[in-house]
Amino acid sequence: MSDRAEVPCNGCTLCCRRGQRIALFENRGDILMSYRYHMADIPGFGLLPVLDQQPDGSCIYLTAAGCSIHERSPVICRTFDCRRWYLSMTRAERRRMVRASQESQEVFDAGRSRLASLSSP
Numbered sequence: 001m002s003d004r005a006e007v008p009c010n011g012c013t014l015c016c017r018r019g020q021r022i023a024l025f026e027n028r029g030d031i032l033m034s035y036r037y038h039m040a041d042i043p044g045f046g047l048l049p050v051l052d053q054q055p056d057g058s059c060i061y062l063t064a065a066g067c068s069i070h071e072r073s074p075v076i077c078r079t080f081d082c083r084r085w086y087l088s089m090t091r092a093e094r095r096r097m098v099r100a101s102q103e104s105q106e107v108f109d110a111g112r113s114r115l116a117s118l119s120s121p
Helices: 076-081 083-089 091-099 105-113
Strands: 037-042 046-051
Touching: 083 105, 091 105
Parallel strands: none
Antiparallel strands: 037 046
């Protein structure tokens, strides 16, 4: 898909394991009936459809081999770039998110470690 972020993941699945709720957006091309999801109240956004999660908080579609729906993954997954996510916040904001369990330190570390591969912020 042309809207897929070009991130050198090299098998990394930290963003799939971070325990975050992955919202689905019909207005951006996500076809709800093609996913296992439930409705959840997302602070600041209201009630949204979100992908189901495994008991450990990882994405329901994450397998030992990686994403089992990579070719039809939700828009938020296709466009997520850990490098840009890292750069979008100050150190204090990142620390605050980690302390509040809103993000994992590992995802920020992965973004920081890949910064050299980012041609333009």
